[in-house]
Amino acid sequence: VYDVVGPVCESADFLGKDRELALAAGDLLAVRSAGAYGFVMGSNYNTRPRAAEVMVDGDQQYLVRQRESVPALFELESCLPD
Known part of the structure; x- marks a missing residue:
């Protein structure tokens, strides 16, 4: 018997x-x-990167969207000056 839980x-x-x-x-x-x-x-x-998305069609798999990386989450941020 299992509990199926999300990532947060x-x-x-x-x-x-x-x-x-x-x-x-x-x-x-x-x-x-x-x-x-x-x-x-x-x-x-x-600060959880979004997962990759994969489309499955029969026995074929296609990467629709790549997994986000942690560095990508911070790319558009800037630190305030001291």
Whole structure:
């Protein structure tokens, strides 16, 4: 039995609680139609880079958007002078 949670430190960041899943160590879990976890509703809350987006069509995969990097989150910021 698993809790499926999102990437931020929030008590309400659950995608599913007490789910029985046939998973083994190292398995990947695809969460489809997850709303706020897609790029359009995504944010950089808690300085989290947005994930890459991959389109899957049958047995083909296409990288639609590359993963953001932490340095990219700070590119447009400037420090105030002392």
